Amino acid sequence: MGVKLYAMDFSPPSRACMMACEIFGVPFEKIPVNLFNNEHLTPEFLEKNPLHTIPVLEDGDLILYDSHAILAYLADTYAKDESWYPKDVKKRALVSQKLFFNVAIIFRRLRIISYYVIQKGRKTLEQDWLDDIVEAYGFLEAFLSKTKYIAADHITIADLAILSFLTTLEYILPVDAKKYPKTSAWLEDFKAKPYAKKYNEEGAKILFNYINDHLTS
Template identity: 30%
Template sequence: MGNFGAKNLSTSLFHCTLWKSDTSPACRAVMMGLDAMNVSLTEIDIDMDKAEHRAPDLIAMNPHQTLPILKDGEFILCDSHAINTYIASRYCDCEKLLPTNPAGRAIVDQLLHYNSGILYPHYRSCAYPILYENCRFVMPQQAQEVEHAYRKLETMLKGRSWFSGANMTLGDIAIMATISTLHVLVPVDKDKFPVLLSWMFRMSKEPFYTTGNLKGLNEFTKRIDTGNGFDSKDNKKCPRSSLTRRSTGAKLAET
Protein backbone atom coordinates (compact mmCIF):
# COMPACT_ATOMS: atom_id res chain seq x y z
CA MET A 1 0.00 0.00 0.00
CA GLY A 2 1.14 3.51 -0.63
CA ASN A 3 4.13 2.47 -2.71
CA PHE A 4 3.56 5.39 -5.06
CA GLY A 5 5.62 7.91 -3.18
CA ALA A 6 3.91 9.14 -0.01
CA LYS A 7 6.45 10.90 2.20
CA ASN A 8 6.14 8.53 5.15
CA LEU A 9 4.98 4.99 5.70
CA SER A 10 1.57 6.50 6.34
CA THR A 11 0.63 10.16 6.47
CA SER A 12 -2.20 10.96 8.89
CA LEU A 13 -4.08 14.17 8.19
CA PHE A 14 -5.78 14.72 11.55
CA HIS A 15 -7.21 18.05 10.41
CA CYS A 16 -8.95 16.54 7.37
CA THR A 17 -12.40 14.91 7.21
CA LEU A 18 -14.01 13.13 4.27
CA TRP A 19 -17.77 12.63 4.02
CA LYS A 20 -18.43 9.72 1.70
CA SER A 21 -20.61 6.78 0.75
CA ASP A 22 -19.02 3.50 -0.28
CA THR A 23 -21.56 2.84 -3.04
CA SER A 24 -20.56 6.07 -4.79
CA PRO A 25 -17.90 5.74 -7.51
CA ALA A 26 -16.77 9.33 -6.95
CA CYS A 27 -16.16 8.55 -3.26
CA ARG A 28 -14.40 5.30 -4.11
CA ALA A 29 -12.05 7.24 -6.43
CA VAL A 30 -11.02 9.29 -3.40
CA MET A 31 -10.73 6.24 -1.13
CA MET A 32 -8.51 4.50 -3.71
CA GLY A 33 -6.50 7.71 -4.13
CA LEU A 34 -5.97 7.98 -0.36
CA ASP A 35 -4.93 4.34 -0.13
CA ALA A 36 -2.57 4.59 -3.12
CA MET A 37 -0.98 7.68 -1.54
CA ASN A 38 -0.99 6.03 1.88
CA VAL A 39 -2.75 9.01 3.39
CA SER A 40 -5.23 8.68 6.24
CA LEU A 41 -7.89 11.09 7.44
CA THR A 42 -11.20 10.93 9.31
CA GLU A 43 -13.94 9.33 7.21
CA ILE A 44 -17.66 9.76 7.86
CA ASP A 45 -20.18 7.50 6.15
CA ILE A 46 -23.25 9.17 4.73
CA ASP A 47 -26.35 7.19 3.78
CA MET A 48 -27.54 8.61 0.50
CA ASP A 49 -30.62 6.35 0.56
CA LYS A 50 -31.71 8.26 3.66
CA ALA A 51 -30.83 11.55 1.92
CA GLU A 52 -28.26 12.31 4.60
CA HIS A 53 -26.21 14.12 1.96
CA ARG A 54 -29.04 16.68 1.93
CA ALA A 55 -28.74 17.45 5.65
CA PRO A 56 -28.39 21.21 6.30
CA ASP A 57 -24.81 20.96 7.60
CA LEU A 58 -23.71 19.11 4.45
CA ILE A 59 -25.60 21.47 2.12
CA ALA A 60 -23.84 24.34 3.86
CA MET A 61 -20.54 22.76 2.83
CA ASN A 62 -21.69 21.58 -0.60
CA PRO A 63 -24.67 23.29 -2.23
CA HIS A 64 -24.52 20.68 -5.03
CA GLN A 65 -25.68 18.10 -2.46
CA THR A 66 -23.23 15.49 -3.68
CA LEU A 67 -20.49 13.37 -2.16
CA PRO A 68 -17.56 13.26 -1.58
CA ILE A 69 -16.83 16.33 0.52
CA LEU A 70 -13.38 17.06 1.95
CA LYS A 71 -12.78 19.55 4.75
CA ASP A 72 -9.21 20.50 5.50
CA GLY A 73 -9.34 22.98 8.35
CA GLU A 74 -11.72 25.63 6.99
CA PHE A 75 -11.01 24.71 3.37
CA ILE A 76 -13.75 22.70 1.64
CA LEU A 77 -13.65 20.77 -1.65
CA CYS A 78 -16.60 18.94 -3.23
CA ASP A 79 -15.31 17.05 -6.23
CA SER A 80 -13.45 13.74 -6.23
CA HIS A 81 -11.01 14.80 -8.95
CA ALA A 82 -10.15 18.06 -7.20
CA ILE A 83 -9.87 16.26 -3.84
CA ASN A 84 -7.40 13.67 -5.12
CA THR A 85 -5.15 16.18 -6.88
CA TYR A 86 -5.30 18.55 -3.88
CA ILE A 87 -4.21 15.83 -1.45
CA ALA A 88 -1.54 14.58 -3.83
CA SER A 89 -0.02 17.98 -4.50
CA ARG A 90 -0.35 19.28 -0.94
CA TYR A 91 0.55 16.23 1.13
CA CYS A 92 2.41 13.72 -1.04
CA ASP A 93 5.55 13.25 -3.03
CA CYS A 94 3.69 11.13 -5.54
CA GLU A 95 5.42 12.05 -8.76
CA LYS A 96 4.12 8.90 -10.42
CA LEU A 97 0.49 9.28 -9.37
CA LEU A 98 0.46 13.01 -10.15
CA PRO A 99 3.47 14.19 -12.17
CA THR A 100 4.71 17.71 -11.49
CA ASN A 101 6.06 18.27 -14.98
CA PRO A 102 3.50 20.27 -17.02
CA ALA A 103 3.03 17.68 -19.76
CA GLY A 104 2.59 14.75 -17.37
CA ARG A 105 0.22 16.76 -15.19
CA ALA A 106 -1.78 17.85 -18.27
CA ILE A 107 -2.28 14.21 -19.28
CA VAL A 108 -3.67 13.43 -15.82
CA ASP A 109 -5.93 16.52 -15.96
CA GLN A 110 -7.14 15.43 -19.39
CA LEU A 111 -8.12 12.00 -18.02
CA LEU A 112 -9.81 13.53 -14.98
CA HIS A 113 -11.85 15.88 -17.18
CA TYR A 114 -12.73 12.95 -19.44
CA ASN A 115 -13.92 10.95 -16.45
CA SER A 116 -15.87 13.84 -14.97
CA GLY A 117 -17.36 15.16 -18.20
CA ILE A 118 -17.96 12.01 -20.26
CA LEU A 119 -17.76 8.75 -18.31
CA TYR A 120 -19.38 9.79 -15.04
CA PRO A 121 -22.55 11.16 -16.73
CA HIS A 122 -22.95 7.73 -18.38
CA TYR A 123 -22.87 6.18 -14.91
CA ARG A 124 -25.52 8.61 -13.69
CA SER A 125 -27.89 8.03 -16.57
CA CYS A 126 -27.60 4.23 -16.26
CA ALA A 127 -27.69 3.92 -12.47
CA TYR A 128 -29.97 6.66 -11.16
CA PRO A 129 -33.23 5.41 -12.75
CA ILE A 130 -32.56 2.02 -11.07
CA LEU A 131 -31.42 3.46 -7.75
CA TYR A 132 -33.99 6.19 -7.32
CA GLU A 133 -36.88 5.53 -9.73
CA ASN A 134 -38.71 2.33 -10.50
CA CYS A 135 -36.59 1.26 -13.45
CA ARG A 136 -35.18 -2.29 -13.25
CA PHE A 137 -32.82 -2.27 -16.24
CA VAL A 138 -30.37 -0.10 -18.09
CA MET A 139 -32.23 1.29 -21.09
CA PRO A 140 -30.91 -0.03 -24.46
CA GLN A 141 -30.02 3.48 -25.66
CA GLN A 142 -27.94 4.10 -22.52
CA ALA A 143 -26.26 0.70 -22.82
CA GLN A 144 -25.33 1.49 -26.42
CA GLU A 145 -23.77 4.80 -25.39
CA VAL A 146 -21.75 3.06 -22.69
CA GLU A 147 -20.47 0.57 -25.27
CA HIS A 148 -19.37 3.51 -27.45
CA ALA A 149 -17.45 4.82 -24.45
CA TYR A 150 -15.84 1.39 -23.92
CA ARG A 151 -14.77 1.41 -27.57
CA LYS A 152 -13.08 4.78 -27.14
CA LEU A 153 -11.35 3.61 -23.97
CA GLU A 154 -10.14 0.51 -25.82
CA THR A 155 -8.56 2.77 -28.46
CA MET A 156 -7.06 5.10 -25.86
CA LEU A 157 -5.30 2.13 -24.25
CA LYS A 158 -3.78 0.67 -27.44
CA GLY A 159 -0.01 0.31 -27.02
CA ARG A 160 0.06 1.45 -23.41
CA SER A 161 -0.28 -0.19 -20.02
CA TRP A 162 -2.09 2.69 -18.37
CA PHE A 163 -4.32 5.48 -19.60
CA SER A 164 -1.61 7.89 -18.53
CA GLY A 165 1.16 6.06 -20.42
CA ALA A 166 4.02 4.28 -18.69
CA ASN A 167 2.80 4.89 -15.12
CA MET A 168 -0.53 4.49 -13.43
CA THR A 169 -1.80 7.85 -12.20
CA LEU A 170 -4.77 9.42 -10.45
CA GLY A 171 -6.32 9.52 -13.93
CA ASP A 172 -6.38 5.71 -14.08
CA ILE A 173 -7.81 5.58 -10.56
CA ALA A 174 -10.68 7.97 -11.38
CA ILE A 175 -11.53 6.04 -14.54
CA MET A 176 -11.36 2.70 -12.70
CA ALA A 177 -13.84 3.90 -10.07
CA THR A 178 -16.33 4.76 -12.82
CA ILE A 179 -15.67 1.84 -15.18
CA SER A 180 -15.74 -0.85 -12.48
CA THR A 181 -19.17 0.54 -11.52
CA LEU A 182 -20.41 0.79 -15.11
CA HIS A 183 -19.23 -2.81 -15.60
CA VAL A 184 -21.92 -3.86 -13.10
CA LEU A 185 -24.55 -2.16 -15.26
CA VAL A 186 -23.19 -2.80 -18.77
CA PRO A 187 -20.58 -5.61 -18.60
CA VAL A 188 -17.34 -5.02 -20.51
CA ASP A 189 -17.38 -7.75 -23.17
CA LYS A 190 -14.03 -9.59 -23.27
CA ASP A 191 -14.24 -10.25 -27.01
CA LYS A 192 -15.07 -6.69 -27.95
CA PHE A 193 -12.87 -4.90 -25.41
CA PRO A 194 -9.94 -7.19 -24.47
CA VAL A 195 -7.47 -4.35 -23.87
CA LEU A 196 -9.85 -2.48 -21.58
CA LEU A 197 -10.63 -5.65 -19.67
CA SER A 198 -6.96 -6.50 -19.15
CA TRP A 199 -6.34 -2.93 -17.87
CA MET A 200 -9.24 -3.46 -15.44
CA PHE A 201 -7.67 -6.74 -14.36
CA ARG A 202 -4.30 -5.04 -13.72
CA MET A 203 -5.99 -2.27 -11.76
CA SER A 204 -7.94 -4.82 -9.69
CA LYS A 205 -4.65 -6.38 -8.57
CA GLU A 206 -3.48 -3.15 -6.92
CA PRO A 207 -3.81 -3.24 -3.11
CA PHE A 208 -5.70 0.08 -3.10
CA TYR A 209 -8.40 -1.48 -5.28
CA THR A 210 -9.18 -4.05 -2.58
CA THR A 211 -9.15 -1.57 0.27
CA GLY A 212 -10.73 1.38 -1.52
CA ASN A 213 -13.10 0.02 -4.15
CA LEU A 214 -14.10 -3.60 -3.70
CA LYS A 215 -16.40 -3.44 -0.69
CA GLY A 216 -18.30 -0.42 -1.98
CA LEU A 217 -18.57 -1.94 -5.43
CA ASN A 218 -20.09 -5.10 -3.93
CA GLU A 219 -22.53 -2.95 -1.97
CA PHE A 220 -23.39 -1.05 -5.14
CA THR A 221 -24.00 -4.35 -6.99
CA LYS A 222 -26.38 -5.50 -4.23
CA ARG A 223 -28.03 -2.12 -4.26
CA ILE A 224 -28.62 -2.37 -8.02
CA ASP A 225 -30.05 -5.88 -7.59
CA THR A 226 -32.42 -4.56 -4.93
CA GLY A 227 -33.55 -1.56 -6.99
CA ASN A 228 -35.43 1.26 -5.31
CA GLY A 229 -36.21 -0.53 -2.04
CA PHE A 230 -32.94 -0.81 -0.23
CA ASP A 231 -32.68 -1.27 3.52
CA SER A 232 -29.38 0.33 4.50
CA LYS A 233 -29.30 -0.82 8.13
CA ASP A 234 -25.79 -2.20 7.60
CA ASN A 235 -24.44 1.27 7.02
CA LYS A 236 -22.83 2.12 10.35
CA LYS A 237 -22.32 5.82 10.73
CA CYS A 238 -19.27 6.36 12.85
CA PRO A 239 -16.28 8.50 11.97
CA ARG A 240 -13.19 6.36 11.56
CA SER A 241 -9.77 6.76 10.07
CA SER A 242 -8.80 5.67 6.58
CA LEU A 243 -6.27 3.36 8.28
CA THR A 244 -9.06 1.52 10.12
CA ARG A 245 -10.94 1.00 6.86
CA ARG A 246 -7.81 -0.46 5.25
CA SER A 247 -6.79 -2.66 8.18
CA THR A 248 -10.26 -4.18 8.51
CA GLY A 249 -9.89 -5.52 4.98
CA ALA A 250 -12.17 -2.79 3.70
CA LYS A 251 -14.98 -3.92 5.99
CA LEU A 252 -16.83 -1.45 8.17
CA ALA A 253 -15.28 -1.11 11.61
CA GLU A 254 -17.47 -2.26 14.50
CA THR A 255 -18.81 0.52 16.68
Protein backbone atom coordinates in the same frame (compact mmCIF):
# COMPACT_ATOMS: atom_id res chain seq x y z
CA MET B 1 -3.32 14.80 11.81
CA GLY B 2 -5.07 13.31 8.81
CA VAL B 3 -8.14 14.54 6.96
CA LYS B 4 -11.88 14.05 7.14
CA LEU B 5 -13.68 12.43 4.23
CA TYR B 6 -17.47 12.55 4.05
CA ALA B 7 -18.35 9.54 1.97
CA MET B 8 -20.32 6.35 1.33
CA ASP B 9 -18.77 3.06 0.24
CA PHE B 10 -21.15 2.59 -2.69
CA SER B 11 -20.19 5.98 -4.17
CA PRO B 12 -17.59 5.64 -6.96
CA PRO B 13 -16.10 9.12 -6.37
CA SER B 14 -15.82 8.37 -2.65
CA ARG B 15 -14.02 5.12 -3.40
CA ALA B 16 -11.53 6.87 -5.69
CA CYS B 17 -10.65 9.32 -2.93
CA MET B 18 -10.31 6.59 -0.30
CA MET B 19 -7.96 4.68 -2.61
CA ALA B 20 -5.90 7.85 -3.09
CA CYS B 21 -5.62 8.37 0.67
CA GLU B 22 -4.42 4.78 1.03
CA ILE B 23 -1.86 5.13 -1.76
CA PHE B 24 -0.50 8.47 -0.55
CA GLY B 25 -0.43 7.43 3.10
CA VAL B 26 -2.97 10.02 4.22
CA PRO B 27 -4.74 9.05 7.45
CA PHE B 28 -8.42 9.86 7.07
CA GLU B 29 -11.52 9.78 9.19
CA LYS B 30 -14.37 8.46 7.09
CA ILE B 31 -17.57 10.22 8.07
CA PRO B 32 -20.53 8.33 6.57
CA VAL B 33 -23.17 10.45 4.86
CA ASN B 34 -26.34 8.45 4.31
CA LEU B 35 -27.90 9.81 1.14
CA PHE B 36 -30.98 7.64 1.60
CA ASN B 37 -31.68 9.37 4.91
CA ASN B 38 -31.07 12.80 3.33
CA GLU B 39 -28.05 13.45 5.52
CA HIS B 40 -26.54 15.32 2.57
CA LEU B 41 -29.37 17.86 2.79
CA THR B 42 -28.87 18.93 6.39
CA PRO B 43 -27.92 22.57 7.00
CA GLU B 44 -24.58 21.41 8.41
CA PHE B 45 -23.68 19.46 5.29
CA LEU B 46 -24.96 22.13 2.90
CA GLU B 47 -22.70 24.62 4.66
CA LYS B 48 -19.77 22.45 3.62
CA ASN B 49 -21.06 21.61 0.15
CA PRO B 50 -24.03 23.50 -1.33
CA LEU B 51 -24.11 20.95 -4.18
CA HIS B 52 -24.96 18.30 -1.53
CA THR B 53 -22.76 15.66 -3.17
CA ILE B 54 -20.18 13.26 -1.83
CA PRO B 55 -17.31 13.00 -1.24
CA VAL B 56 -16.29 16.08 0.66
CA LEU B 57 -12.75 16.47 1.99
CA GLU B 58 -11.79 18.55 4.99
CA ASP B 59 -8.10 19.23 5.50
CA GLY B 60 -7.73 21.81 8.21
CA ASP B 61 -9.57 24.90 7.04
CA LEU B 62 -9.83 23.64 3.46
CA ILE B 63 -13.09 22.10 2.28
CA LEU B 64 -13.18 20.48 -1.14
CA TYR B 65 -15.99 18.77 -3.02
CA ASP B 66 -15.80 17.05 -6.42
CA SER B 67 -13.67 13.93 -6.34
CA HIS B 68 -11.44 15.06 -9.21
CA ALA B 69 -10.47 18.23 -7.36
CA ILE B 70 -9.89 16.13 -4.25
CA LEU B 71 -7.72 13.62 -6.13
CA ALA B 72 -5.62 16.43 -7.60
CA TYR B 73 -5.20 18.07 -4.20
CA LEU B 74 -4.23 14.83 -2.48
CA ALA B 75 -1.68 14.03 -5.18
CA ASP B 76 -0.16 17.52 -5.09
CA THR B 77 -0.06 17.68 -1.30
CA TYR B 78 0.66 14.15 -0.10
CA ALA B 79 2.04 11.96 -2.90
CA LYS B 80 5.72 11.08 -2.49
CA ASP B 81 6.42 11.83 -6.14
CA GLU B 82 4.71 13.83 -8.85
CA SER B 83 3.94 10.93 -11.19
CA TRP B 84 0.33 10.69 -10.01
CA TYR B 85 -0.41 14.24 -11.20
CA PRO B 86 2.71 15.57 -12.93
CA LYS B 87 3.96 19.11 -12.44
CA ASP B 88 5.07 19.28 -16.07
CA VAL B 89 2.36 21.32 -17.80
CA LYS B 90 1.93 19.05 -20.81
CA LYS B 91 1.97 15.81 -18.82
CA ARG B 92 -0.50 17.26 -16.32
CA ALA B 93 -2.77 18.39 -19.15
CA LEU B 94 -2.99 14.80 -20.40
CA VAL B 95 -4.06 13.58 -16.96
CA SER B 96 -6.57 16.43 -16.63
CA GLN B 97 -7.93 15.55 -20.06
CA LYS B 98 -8.73 12.03 -18.88
CA LEU B 99 -10.27 13.35 -15.65
CA PHE B 100 -12.60 15.51 -17.74
CA PHE B 101 -13.31 12.47 -19.91
CA ASN B 102 -14.35 10.62 -16.77
CA VAL B 103 -16.78 13.39 -15.85
CA ALA B 104 -18.28 13.70 -19.32
CA ILE B 105 -18.33 10.07 -20.44
CA ILE B 106 -17.79 7.40 -17.80
CA PHE B 107 -19.58 9.13 -14.92
CA ARG B 108 -22.49 10.06 -17.18
CA ARG B 109 -23.00 6.46 -18.35
CA LEU B 110 -23.39 5.17 -14.81
CA ARG B 111 -25.25 8.20 -13.51
CA ILE B 112 -28.00 7.90 -16.13
CA ILE B 113 -28.63 4.28 -15.17
CA SER B 114 -28.57 4.86 -11.41
CA TYR B 115 -30.80 7.93 -11.71
CA TYR B 116 -33.52 6.37 -13.85
CA VAL B 117 -33.50 2.99 -12.11
CA ILE B 118 -33.11 4.05 -8.48
CA GLN B 119 -34.81 7.43 -8.47
CA LYS B 120 -37.30 7.14 -11.32
CA GLY B 121 -38.26 3.49 -10.96
CA ARG B 122 -37.30 2.16 -14.40
CA LYS B 123 -37.41 -1.65 -14.45
CA THR B 124 -35.41 -2.27 -17.61
CA LEU B 125 -32.10 -1.06 -18.96
CA GLU B 126 -32.54 0.89 -22.18
CA GLN B 127 -30.51 -0.40 -25.14
CA ASP B 128 -29.21 3.14 -25.68
CA TRP B 129 -27.68 3.05 -22.18
CA LEU B 130 -25.93 -0.24 -22.90
CA ASP B 131 -24.74 1.04 -26.27
CA ASP B 132 -23.26 4.07 -24.54
CA ILE B 133 -21.32 1.82 -22.19
CA VAL B 134 -19.94 -0.13 -25.14
CA GLU B 135 -18.90 3.15 -26.75
CA ALA B 136 -17.08 4.14 -23.55
CA TYR B 137 -15.20 0.84 -23.54
CA GLY B 138 -14.11 1.60 -27.07
CA PHE B 139 -12.75 4.98 -26.03
CA LEU B 140 -10.76 3.38 -23.20
CA GLU B 141 -9.37 0.76 -25.57
CA ALA B 142 -8.15 3.57 -27.84
CA PHE B 143 -6.43 5.32 -24.91
CA LEU B 144 -4.78 2.12 -23.73
CA SER B 145 -3.55 1.38 -27.24
CA LYS B 146 -1.35 4.48 -27.01
CA THR B 147 -0.23 4.39 -23.35
CA LYS B 148 0.11 1.63 -20.79
CA TYR B 149 -2.33 3.35 -18.46
CA ILE B 150 -5.20 5.75 -19.06
CA ALA B 151 -3.19 8.97 -19.33
CA ALA B 152 0.47 7.88 -19.37
CA ASP B 153 2.81 4.93 -19.26
CA HIS B 154 2.53 5.01 -15.47
CA ILE B 155 -0.42 5.10 -13.09
CA THR B 156 -2.06 8.47 -12.44
CA ILE B 157 -5.08 9.73 -10.57
CA ALA B 158 -7.04 9.38 -13.82
CA ASP B 159 -6.78 5.60 -13.46
CA LEU B 160 -8.23 5.75 -9.95
CA ALA B 161 -11.09 8.00 -11.02
CA ILE B 162 -12.11 5.78 -13.93
CA LEU B 163 -11.56 2.52 -12.05
CA SER B 164 -14.12 3.45 -9.40
CA PHE B 165 -16.88 3.76 -12.02
CA LEU B 166 -15.80 1.01 -14.36
CA THR B 167 -15.90 -1.66 -11.66
CA THR B 168 -19.65 -1.11 -11.32
CA LEU B 169 -20.29 -0.61 -15.04
CA GLU B 170 -18.69 -3.99 -15.77
CA TYR B 171 -21.27 -5.69 -13.55
CA ILE B 172 -23.98 -4.09 -15.67
CA LEU B 173 -22.27 -4.91 -18.97
CA PRO B 174 -19.09 -7.02 -18.80
CA VAL B 175 -16.07 -5.86 -20.77
CA ASP B 176 -15.63 -8.14 -23.78
CA ALA B 177 -11.99 -9.28 -23.42
CA LYS B 178 -11.82 -10.33 -27.07
CA LYS B 179 -13.06 -6.99 -28.36
CA TYR B 180 -11.37 -4.82 -25.72
CA PRO B 181 -8.31 -6.80 -24.57
CA LYS B 182 -6.34 -3.85 -23.27
CA THR B 183 -9.26 -2.47 -21.30
CA SER B 184 -10.01 -5.89 -19.85
CA ALA B 185 -6.37 -6.43 -18.86
CA TRP B 186 -6.15 -2.92 -17.33
CA LEU B 187 -9.30 -3.53 -15.31
CA GLU B 188 -8.23 -6.94 -14.02
CA ASP B 189 -4.81 -5.59 -13.06
CA PHE B 190 -6.30 -2.77 -11.01
CA LYS B 191 -8.98 -4.91 -9.39
CA ALA B 192 -6.19 -7.05 -7.92
CA LYS B 193 -4.31 -4.15 -6.34
CA PRO B 194 -4.48 -4.06 -2.52
CA TYR B 195 -5.90 -0.55 -2.33
CA ALA B 196 -8.65 -1.46 -4.81
CA LYS B 197 -9.56 -4.59 -2.88
CA LYS B 198 -9.65 -2.63 0.37
CA TYR B 199 -11.57 0.46 -0.71
CA ASN B 200 -13.23 -0.28 -4.06
CA GLU B 201 -14.23 -3.91 -4.47
CA GLU B 202 -17.06 -4.16 -1.96
CA GLY B 203 -18.50 -0.73 -2.73
CA ALA B 204 -18.70 -1.52 -6.45
CA LYS B 205 -20.71 -4.65 -5.66
CA ILE B 206 -22.97 -2.77 -3.26
CA LEU B 207 -23.88 -0.18 -5.90
CA PHE B 208 -24.55 -2.80 -8.56
CA ASN B 209 -26.67 -4.88 -6.17
CA TYR B 210 -28.65 -1.77 -5.26
CA ILE B 211 -29.31 -1.02 -8.93
CA ASN B 212 -30.13 -4.65 -9.67
CA ASP B 213 -32.53 -4.88 -6.70
CA HIS B 214 -34.49 -1.96 -8.13
CA LEU B 215 -34.63 -3.62 -11.54
CA THR B 216 -35.97 -6.87 -10.16
CA SER B 217 -38.16 -5.70 -7.27
